[in-house]
Amino acid sequence: MYKIRTFNNISAKGLDRLPRDRFEVSSEIAAPDAVLLRSEKLHEWPIPDSLKAVGRAGAGVNNVPVDAMSARGIPVFNAPGANANAVKELVIAGIFLAARNICEAWAFSEALTGDDASLNQQAEAEKKRFTGFELPGRTLGIIGLGAIGVNVANAACALGMRVIGYDPKITVRSAWQLEAGVRRAHSVDEVFAAADVLTLHIPETDDTRGLVNAGRLAAAKEGLVLLNFARAGIVDQAAVVQSLENGRLARYICDFPAEIFKNNSKVICLPHIGASTNEAQENCAIMAAEQVKDYLETGNIINAVNFPELILPRNGSGDRLTVANANVPNMLGQISTSLAEANLNIADMFNKSLGDLAYSVVDVDGHVPSDIVAKLKSTEGVLAVRVIE
Numbered sequence: 001m002y003k004i005r006t007f008n009n010i011s012a013k014g015l016d017r018l019p020r021d022r023f024e025v026s027s028e029i030a031a032p033d034a035v036l037l038r039s040e041k042l043h044e045w046p047i048p049d050s051l052k053a054v055g056r057a058g059a060g061v062n063n064v065p066v067d068a069m070s071a072r073g074i075p076v077f078n079a080p081g082a083n084a085n086a087v088k089e090l091v092i093a094g095i096f097l098a099a100r101n102i103c104e105a106w107a108f109s110e111a112l113t114g115d116d117a118s119l120n121q122q123a124e125a126e127k128k129r130f131t132g133f134e135l136p137g138r139t140l141g142i143i144g145l146g147a148i149g150v151n152v153a154n155a156a157c158a159l160g161m162r163v164i165g166y167d168p169k170i171t172v173r174s175a176w177q178l179e180a181g182v183r184r185a186h187s188v189d190e191v192f193a194a195a196d197v198l199t200l201h202i203p204e205t206d207d208t209r210g211l212v213n214a215g216r217l218a219a220a221k222e223g224l225v226l227l228n229f230a231r232a233g234i235v236d237q238a239a240v241v242q243s244l245e246n247g248r249l250a251r252y253i254c255d256f257p258a259e260i261f262k263n264n265s266k267v268i269c270l271p272h273i274g275a276s277t278n279e280a281q282e283n284c285a286i287m288a289a290e291q292v293k294d295y296l297e298t299g300n301i302i303n304a305v306n307f308p309e310l311i312l313p314r315n316g317s318g319d320r321l322t323v324a325n326a327n328v329p330n331m332l333g334q335i336s337t338s339l340a341e342a343n344l345n346i347a348d349m350f351n352k353s354l355g356d357l358a359y360s361v362v363d364v365d366g367h368v369p370s371d372i373v374a375k376l377k378s379t380e381g382v383l384a385v386r387v388i389e
């Protein structure tokens, strides 16, 4: 029986993918084999020795201590693309909120007093205050052309916007999906110089923290609308407030409330609801649960951010051994020597690496004895060893 600890509200549709005769699922488990989570911050969580896998039912993994997990040979799975449409729809909504001054206009209407004739008279007299702009011909700048950025780019093209995007590591898949009309920028600064509306769709990492800073805002077009549905830390919030004050930035629409933005009429903060649709929550939970289940039961890896993708159909008449180790020479040699010591024939095997980490799945004809497992675990460079019967 595998024990799965949940954090946050994980859609029941995802948890249903974990048959209860083989998986105990609860938010109360103390020594879990795996955790499923959304935005829970795991950085301070003491990683239990029992932990074998982490499943993030969403895209961003900045709430997970990925390096610490890698050091223990624990894969961190996420759900790439599973909530991209939900975020795209909210970003497009955000652009309209800004372009047509919808929030202010609504607040104005709500505050009116009098009978219907008076309300109409006040509305007609004051509506010029809410004059907006239309999207065709305006330039949307996008930083990050991954699952969300591509969706936003294509939707903006369909609305008649010009689109310029920057992503130095765009995948072939994203490039294929992107509308042909999207212009490729060669730097973040090029996007800032061109954009009337600019949206961020990058992960928060050491490289992207504070990417939107005072210097970049100062170089933007007068009246820029900035959208941030990625992560709060990608933007220097004080610089945003200053830029709104001096008028370079017209609006800041984001998914992350902050004290500094309270009562700022040029800012709209939503409560991190980019992925909060039933569809996205189900898609993410199903993907994360299935990947974690597959890993626990077969050792196969799909969509781990810190492990190579590795799928090996089960072969041989015995156990499956999985080993995560540092990506250094002679690890495979030591694994096969240990198995030979136990007189075990290797029926099939697959080894792949990603950065500093390598992962091997070995099917043998027989049972891997516990002393061999202990020996492998104590081998220098070995991070995690499992035997799946």
Ligand SMILES: NC(=O)C1=CN([C@@H]2O[C@H](COP(=O)(O)OP(=O)(O)OC[C@H]3O[C@@H](n4cnc5c(N)ncnc54)[C@H](O)[C@@H]3O)[C@@H](O)[C@H]2O)C=CC1
Pocket: 058, 059, 060, 061, 080, 081, 083, 084, 087, 143, 144, 145, 146, 147, 148, 149, 166, 167, 168, 169, 170, 171, 174, 201, 202, 203, 204, 207, 208, 229, 230, 231, 255, 272, 273, 274, 275, 276
């Ligand atoms: N508001 C919300 O509820 C949600 C927020 N997010 C945030 O959005 C981020 C992006 O999500 P996805 O598009 O699904 O991820 P993704 O992994 O498909 O795309 C991210 C893209 O950013 C690019 N990138 C990384 N650093 C860059 C840089 N310095 N400059 C330009 N491009 C860079 C990558 O090459 C990649 O193509 C997530 O990491 C997460 O933080 C994601 C889903 C929901």
Ligand SMILES: O=C(O)C(=O)COP(=O)(O)O
Pocket: 038, 039, 057, 058, 059, 060, 061, 083, 272, 274, 275, 276
């Ligand atoms: O997928 C992401 O990166 C998100 O930010 C969504 O977060 P959530 O799962 O809604 O808490």
